[in-house]
Amino acid sequence: MTHIPEKTPYTVPLETLLEQGNILKIKPQGYSMYPLFIPGRDEALIEQVPITQLKRGDVVLYRRRHGILVLHRICRITPAGYYMVGDNQYETEGPLSAEQIHGKLIGVIRNGHSFSVVHPLYRFLSMLWLNLLPLRPLCFRISAFLKKLR
Template sequence: MSGKELSDGFIPAYQWSSAILPVLNEGHALKLHFDGLSMYPLLVGGRDDVLIEAVSGKRLKRGDIVLYIRKDGMHVLHRIHHVEVSGYYMLGDAQTWIEGPIDEDDVRAVVTTIIRKGKSIECSALAYRWISELWLFMRSVRPQIIKIIHWVHRMRKS
């Protein structure tokens, strides 16, 4: 690992994931700080944290947010759009294209809690499930909604 990675406080996922998987499999949850915009607006990289747990013994379903590894080794935190026999089909909340199939073996963890500004949002809560399902349903109009959200944020700052 280079000194830059250490001084920035950043360790790439491919370096830590093999160390945390056994901890998750022992039944522990891990608080994960993430970066990126692919899950905006329901998750904001750099602002929100998530608690992840092992997927073993859990039946993953549409709307669940999971940590998976792409074939190129990239670790991704996205929402399950749908499940087929061939695997999971994923969708970032800021995206309109569906990725998949993702093999079950490549899904490493599931998000159980979102931590936003010190408050916990349980992913199993009915209100959160309803909002995430609505957001999945609105896939085709997401770019326009995100533009409106950005416009509102700019107006509030001025």
């Protein structure tokens, strides 16, 4: 029998990697950002940016007070903080403090091909969908109805 030496795994918090200037490639889980991210298919490129550069429509990586990391879109910024929403949701979350935000989405990798979030078509579609936030419940009901018809 071969003896395998025990080693303590070395883990580094994602926040530390971002603070060191690294660009992270992560695989988002769940469907809160559907159709931008489909679990198992898409990857997100995240970079730390100054909080003053964040604006409505940006997708950011933040840590909830209970510890989970979330990748959602900024729907509103107020003196109280940042309000977030997933692209596949209609209820906002917030206010979040600037300290909870650790990085910003700079690109998406889909099926081995990448695109930047500064691409005009991406920006247009993102802002269009964000502006339709009040109508999302209706959009979701119509979508569910159409699926039943098939």
